[in-house]
Amino acid sequence: MNDRSNLQTPYYLIDKEKLLRNMEVIAKVREKSGAKALLALKCFATWSVFDLMRQYMDGTTSSSLYEARLGREKFGGETHAYSVAYAENEIDEVLAQADKIIFNSIGQLARFSARARAHGVRQGLRVNPGVSSSGFTLADPARPFSRLGEWDVEKVEAVMGQISGFMIHNNCENADFALFDDMLGQIEGRYGALLQRLDWISLGGGIHFTGEGYPVEAFAERLKAFADRHGVQIYLEPGEAAITNSTTLEVTVLDTMFNGKNLAIVDSSIEAHMLDLLIYRQNAKMKPNDGAHFYEICGKSCLAGDIFGEFSFENPLQVGDRLSFEDAAGYTMVKKNWFNGVKMPSIAVRQLDGTVDVVREFGFDDFAGNLS
Numbered sequence: 001m002n003d004r005s006n007l008q009t010p011y012y013l014i015d016k017e018k019l020l021r022n023m024e025v026i027a028k029v030r031e032k033s034g035a036k037a038l039l040a041l042k043c044f045a046t047w048s049v050f051d052l053m054r055q056y057m058d059g060t061t062s063s064s065l066y067e068a069r070l071g072r073e074k075f076g077g078e079t080h081a082y083s084v085a086y087a088e089n090e091i092d093e094v095l096a097q098a099d100k101i102i103f104n105s106i107g108q109l110a111r112f113s114a115r116a117r118a119h120g121v122r123q124g125l126r127v128n129p130g131v132s133s134s135g136f137t138l139a140d141p142a143r144p145f146s147r148l149g150e151w152d153v154e155k156v157e158a159v160m161g162q163i164s165g166f167m168i169h170n171n172c173e174n175a176d177f178a179l180f181d182d183m184l185g186q187i188e189g190r191y192g193a194l195l196q197r198l199d200w201i202s203l204g205g206g207i208h209f210t211g212e213g214y215p216v217e218a219f220a221e222r223l224k225a226f227a228d229r230h231g232v233q234i235y236l237e238p239g240e241a242a243i244t245n246s247t248t249l250e251v252t253v254l255d256t257m258f259n260g261k262n263l264a265i266v267d268s269s270i271e272a273h274m275l276d277l278l279i280y281r282q283n284a285k286m287k288p289n290d291g292a293h294f295y296e297i298c299g300k301s302c303l304a305g306d307i308f309g310e311f312s313f314e315n316p317l318q319v320g321d322r323l324s325f326e327d328a329a330g331y332t333m334v335k336k337n338w339f340n341g342v343k344m345p346s347i348a349v350r351q352l353d354g355t356v357d358v359v360r361e362f363g364f365d366d367f368a369g370n371l372s
């Protein structure tokens with residue numbers, strides 16, 4: 001189908017042309033730095049577009065058994081398994097999917113190391129350098145008493161014989177290369193001697209290197225210098241950087257009201273369909289946003305604060321008008337839910353030849369089947 005206005009809203013629209021732009025930057029960083037790039041499935045797991053992504057990335061990393069399995073089955077390539085904690089009843093299935101397993105703690109390493117060796121899976125440890133770029137306490141791996149990885153260098157040193165790599169994830173939407181560079185320097189200062197004893201190190205995600213104006217060459221050079229100095233294979237785990245600005249959420253105005261402000265209610269819900277924005281108290285984005293008519297765009301759930309944000313339009317909004325929220329892929333599609341039974345957005349893909357395919361629609365049976 002070519003005319004997207006024929007599609008029933010709400011739907012997420014993934015544009016492969018836009019995705020390709022991010023993929024090309026990732027390919028450049030891989031080529032110039034020697035780093036490998038694994039898609040962080042926690043951020044984006046819409047496997048209909050993995051056919052494109054796998055041409056530019058080395059594989060996937062995961063946060064759970066199911067993500068590890070999805071990565072192995074739907075993406076292929078190298079499959080890294082990580083979880084904050086594995087359970088006894090899932091570890092063998094995780095190990096059957098994984099090329100590498102990264103334990104979050106020395107306790108988990110001690111508990112499952114023999115099983116990993118029996119499966120021939122290489123082992124790593126999440127190490128927490130205690131510095132991060134996160135502006136959100138909620139998402140700050142270096143927050144006080146953080147459970148995300150081991151902090152104590154001496155304790156880490158004691159288990160070096162059991163592991164071949166570290167995973168360090170301490171960036172969050174970090175578009176500042178100088179800050180990344182500085183924090184990597186701090187990591188080298190803290191763990192320098194240990195790094196020499198590793199085969200690989202994953203620097204996690206949270207680096208906004210596909211963003212407009214990011215110094216990609218300098219970034220790649222810094223990674224290469226790090227890899228050469230310590231004799232390690234670097235992995236990057238981009239989530240947001242892989243899919244940023246590739247996807248929109250397409251909605252329709254169902255009603256307008258004036259309650260001291262112009263309000264427009266759409267056939268979607270921020271709580272159900274863009275939950276990450278609500279969690280971090282952020283507004284949705286819409287372009288253009290420079291007209292003379294201001295509206296608060298609201299969702300149709302019962303939540304009083306189900307509000308996408310305030311936007312300005314060229315003309316007064318009418319019932320039936322189509323609106324499009326930007327940047328709807330990362331931590332959005334993976335978090336959609338059935339709150340209020342609001343119709344879940346379909347998933348559509350704009351292919352590289354411009355045609356739009358609806359790859360998934362959701363109906364009552366999906367809603368009912370979600371519970372019992």
Ligand SMILES: Cc1ncc(COP(=O)(O)O)c(C=O)c1O
Pocket residue numbers: 040042043082169171172173204205206207237238239240241
């Ligand atoms: C261990 C790890 N790797 C990668 C990522 C992906 O981060 P981002 O989507 O910000 O690139 C995360 C985010 O939570 C993470 O915790």
Ligand SMILES: NCCCCNCC[C@H](N)C(=O)O
Pocket residue numbers: 136139140141171172173206276280282331
């Ligand atoms: N857009 C608001 C901030 C999003 C933060 N995402 C963080 C993802 C991940 N859980 C992390 O901890 O890095």
